Amino acid sequence: MLNLSEILRQRIMLLDGAMTQSNYTNVVTYNKNQDDRRKAYEAYYSPYKNYENPYAAILNSTYQGDWAGAQARNYPSFLNSCLYANDIPESVYTTLIKTAKENTEPLRRYLRLRKQVLGLQTYYPYDGSISLTDFNKKYPYDEARKLVLEAVAPLGKEYQGKVAKALEKGWIDVYEGQGKESNAYSLNVYGAHPYILLTYDQTMFFSS
Numbered sequence: 001m002l003n004l005s006e007i008l009r010q011r012i013m014l015l016d017g018a019m020t021q022s023n024y025t026n027v028v029t030y031n032k033n034q035d036d037r038r039k040a041y042e043a044y045y046s047p048y049k050n051y052e053n054p055y056a057a058i059l060n061s062t063y064q065g066d067w068a069g070a071q072a073r074n075y076p077s078f079l080n081s082c083l084y085a086n087d088i089p090e091s092v093y094t095t096l097i098k099t100a101k102e103n104t105e106p107l108r109r110y111l112r113l114r115k116q117v118l119g120l121q122t123y124y125p126y127d128g129s130i131s132l133t134d135f136n137k138k139y140p141y142d143e144a145r146k147l148v149l150e151a152v153a154p155l156g157k158e159y160q161g162k163v164a165k166a167l168e169k170g171w172i173d174v175y176e177g178q179g180k181e182s183n184a185y186s187l188n189v190y191g192a193h194p195y196i197l198l199t200y201d202q203t204m205f206f207s208s
Contacts, residue, residue: 007051023176026201029129030136034120041126045058138202139172172196 013019014036020027027040040178070081070200079090115123117132139147145167152160166172185194 002170007047009047012039012043014039019177023199023201025129025199025205026203028126029205030131030203032130034124034127037126041124069145125186137204139204141200142201144200144202166193169193172198174198174200176200 006065009024011019014027015033020040024044028037029036029104031040067078068080070078073081075081075084076199079093083090083093097121109125111128114127114132118127118130120127148167149160149164152163171193174194189195
């Protein structure tokens with residue numbers, strides 16, 4: 001609830017003069033300018049700094065509650081309480097962590113290759129999603145609607161009709177706006193049809 005009610009997304013200006021307030025995913029995935037990606041990354045995460053103490057308190061209370069529950073049921077550890085239902089020894093979990101830490105070189109090599117291909121001096125977290133190709137075809141919303149209806153045609157006319165109804169009857173809030181998160185979310189409301197929140201950016205990701 002804190003994330004939904006209190007976190008306000010910042011409006012940023014990109015190098016080409018475009019403004020965005022919630023379409024950060026598009027920027028870090030397709031924008032070739034590293035400084036633009038930095039702005040989007042920082043705009044997304046910086047608001048959480050203002051609520052670091054409430055978030056820490058919530059996380060701590062969750063941990064304390066989980067540990068109290070484990071103790072009440074006489075588990076030797078919280079980890080054991082999580083693994084018990086599936087009869088998984090703690091050694092399997094700790095070995096998994098140990099093995100992952102000892103075998104990070106392939107991932108590190110991949111990141112070095114990405115840095116080289118992208119021509120970057122320094123590789124930051126916000127460079128991890130940028131596409132290595134130049135494919136950046138835009139799909140206007142009307143075209144995307146047609147693609148979606150064609151894609152679901154094999155599922156039958158009844159299903160296709162329901163999708164068409166959702167597209168035509170205002171069930172979908174398409175474009176970015178104040179208070180909307182990046183990507184897409186569906187909300188079921190009792191006694192009514194589902195509502196879908198998009199921050200449509202004309203990419204294949206949203207079209208699909």
